[in-house]
Amino acid sequence: KNVRISATIGEAPRSALSLQSHSSVTMLPARQLQPLLPATFTNQIRCLTGGSDSGNIVAIQDLEDFDKRVRNAADSVALVQFHATWCAPCKLLKPRLEKAVRSRPKLLLATVDVDDVPDLAEEFRVASVPMVLAMRSGRVVDSFVGLKEPEALQDFVDGFAEKQGL
Numbered sequence: 711k712n713v714r715i716s717a718t719i720g721e722a723p724r725s726a727l728s729l730q731s732h733s734s735v736t737m738l739p740a741r742q743l744q745p746l747l748p749a750t751f752t753n754q755i756r757c758l759t760g761g762s763d764s765g766n767i768v769a770i771q772d773l774e775d776f777d778k779r780v781r782n783a784a785d786s787v788a789l790v791q792f793h794a795t796w797c798a799p800c801k802l803l804k805p806r807l808e809k810a811v812r813s814r815p816k817l818l819l820a821t822v823d824v825d826d827v828p829d830l831a832e833e834f835r836v837a838s839v840p841m842v843l844a845m846r847s848g849r850v851v852d853s854f855v856g857l858k859e860p861e862a863l864q865d866f867v868d869g870f871a872e873k874q875g876l
Contacts, residue, residue: 767808767819776830780820781848787874788818789867792834792841794825799857800840806860807842810867816876817867844870 770776770790780788791807793800804821811819824831824839834843834850844852844866852870 766811766815766817768821770820770822770827770830772827773829776820776822776827780818780845783848786818786845786847787816787871787876788820788845789870790820790822790834790843790845792822792824792831792836792839792843794823794839797839803840803842803857803863806858806863807867809860810864814867814871814876817871817874842866846874 768779770779780786780790789807789811791800791804793804807819811817822830824836834841838855840857841855842853843850851873852866854866858866
């Protein structure tokens with residue numbers, strides 16, 4: 711039986727892929743689909759589901775990805791946002807954070823879905839989302855939990871960046 715894999719466009723979330731066989735279409739979250747496919751498709755799926763770079767904003771896919779981009783990157787300065795797709799405050803915070811870091815191209819914003827990378831959420835003791843960690847060379851130097859107003863969030867980002875010499 712032939713199966714066609716394609717990224718869904720329009721109203722479906724970017725993290726969903728469709729499996730189409732004959733006339734039926736089944737929607738699956740990408741994280742459920744990945745284990746079913748050969749390893750050669752992993753990079754293609756990451757690109758389709760938002761795992762590729764977008765300037766200084768990246769979506770962390772797994773522990774290895776986090777280690778490479780944040781923890782072990784030489785002189786890395788990053789904000790790490792732990793979020794969940796079902797979390798309403800997370801949905802409000804994400805565009806605010808993205809706007810706040812756009813003016814700081816050397817500051818990395820790494821987003822982590824706690825349902826996709828639970829080991830990372832456990833390691834950093836994420837009890838509530840959204841949670842944002844300010845990190846320098848893989849170590850947490852500041853953090854906050856919950857939603858911040860745009861002005862307070864910009865102050866947090868600017869203060870952290872200035873302390874890091876960015």
